[in-house]
Amino acid sequence: MESMLHISTLHYLVLGAALFLLGVIGVLTRRNVVIVLMSIELILNAVNLNLVALSRYWQGMPAYLGGGPGALHGQVFAIFVITDAAAEAAVGLGILIAFFRNKETVNIDEVNLLKW
């Protein structure tokens, strides 16, 4: 109980792992393409959470190991991940619109033209 009340880095990492699992389940089990893309966003968010939590942990490390108050590498990486998630969502939704114009469906298991 005492360890549940003091929020340590491990708490954030467990939360990130739980979100990652939810995203993976969403990607593997849903048929609707848009919901699959949203689950991918969940996965990216879980990764971001891990990055920022560990960057906070690293801030407490001594400076000769690379830590200290200005060691915000995890946060900068998280900003880049968010930027890339935006780019990927835009292109993915563009592909989805192009595909929908051809086939009038949003279920990914009906994308089977190349299946033998």
Next chain:
Amino acid sequence: MRWLIDYIQGYLSSNQTPGAAGNWFWATVYVLLVFVGLSIAVIAMNWLERKILAHMQVRLGPMRVGPHGLLQPIADALKLLLKEDIMPAEADAVVFWIAPFIVVLAAFTVFVVVPFGPTHAITDMNIGILFMLGVSSLSVLGIVTAGWASNSHYPLIGALRSSAQMVSYEVAMGLAVVSVIVMTSLNAEGTGTLSMIGIVQAQQAQHTWFVFKFFPLGLVGFFIFAVAMVAETNRAPFDLPEAESELTAGFHTEYSGFRWSLFFLAEYSAMIAVSSIAVTLWLGGWLRPFPNALNGPTWDLVFSLFPGITFLFLGAMCFYNAARMPKHPLFKIQTIGLAGFGAVLALIGLVLFVPAARDRVGDIFWFAAKVAAFMYLYIWYRGTFPRYRFDQLMKVGWKILLPTGLVLLILTAGAGFLEDPVKEWLKHVL
């Protein structure tokens, strides 16, 4: 009792915002004060808009409900609360119900970082202006879901148009804001700041409001933001998505009664929010005019008399209009009401002459006066300009404001970079 007075005085003499001090009680008090202030401001805006628009159109506006229509907003609020709450048959109930709350949430959360004074903000975040821009962009989500959930053509088209417009003008707003952030980094330490209180303090340290800095760059930035903020809040002349003659009230067609009043509340709160961004970034926030040039005890005294004089003037106008009321027994209650309202305003004015209140209320008064000037500008635009067509609107946003903002950013950064060398060179030349 002594403990309470000591507690209040101990807080009032602190030099931190409640959020920075981690003080829950005062943060809650400030939140309630901001909430009450916003409600009064929205009610006043409702009356002011109808009266000022009417006087611009050479008519009188509401005159019957109270003396000169002063009780009209209360009648409107009662009507909206008592109206029947309809929901379209095939509408998605959950999303239809949530959408107004998202817009209200986005419009109200912005006020957490608005600075009414050097310590009079609920909190002073390190990312103040970024937070305000981000949270005000959440209202797009509420509008899009409101239009979609109504399950009808006009709201959907209105919602898509409105969100496209808001997203486009957010880019122009962001560029104008970034040019101001560049200007904040030109102070002695060489580091800029995104915090709202820091921006006003940078203006104080650089002895100029940012609207006049690097003339005309500050002015162009201010102009870009002033146009973009009108488009951001869906107000005239950019109000095609909610124009009655075009789209039968756009995304809030199917909303009635209390839910519509939530949209209305959110729209006026968003207007006040973006006006306070403009006031903080360009017009010096809570600083009185000429804080550095005309300082000294006499000028401080002169400027600190302004709040009291303003309220006395408003009270005198009420008395004058009460004296001009028709001398018919039917108008007796209205005359007494108006004279009473004038007496209350004059009393507030007299209270604001007392030195204890005079020194404290200066910051909030100047901030409120500047925001009130912006509200008047909004109503003036509505009464003057014709509506933009949607493609013209998008053209202005992307093809005119965005390139201007980019060029402005480059020129501002260049001017900031060259400021010191040019000053050295001028000192050698002259």
Next chain:
Amino acid sequence: MNPVATPFFFYLLSATMIIGGILVITRKNAVHSAMALITALLAQAGIYLMLYAPFVAGVQIILYAGGIMVLFLFVIMLISIERTVKERQFNKQWLVGIAAAAALGGLFIAVYTKGKSLFPEGRVTYGEGQNVQDVAALLYDQHQGTYMFSFEIASLLLLVAIIGAVVMAKKRI
């Protein structure tokens, strides 16, 4: 600046995120999923604030909740067809998917219980008063800025993504 009631806020925000995540992957209606995802993203921004990362929280609100989710909602409204709500929601291989996710979950549990002692307590807590300035120093500074190149590549990537999205969605190139 002393934090107050940290466990309460952590559990509240993480419960919001997990419930939002569960709602994203189980709702039939795509708009409901999108709204649950918006809630989860905003709760994530709150967790970033708890981790003394206000700039990342601000970027999350502006880009993710205010940009990407608006894009998602637009596309859902453009391609939403009524019969998707009544169709079968889950794949034919949902059982295999759940088994794979369960294996991954077991892996996580194994790693985390073994590595629980890797993060000793007693860290120094720095405030967030200079967070934006520190992030900017890492990105742009002349001497400490190690991420300038990545920044330029990211802007090039965004340009390519804009062109790609426009080309993909055009009716006729």
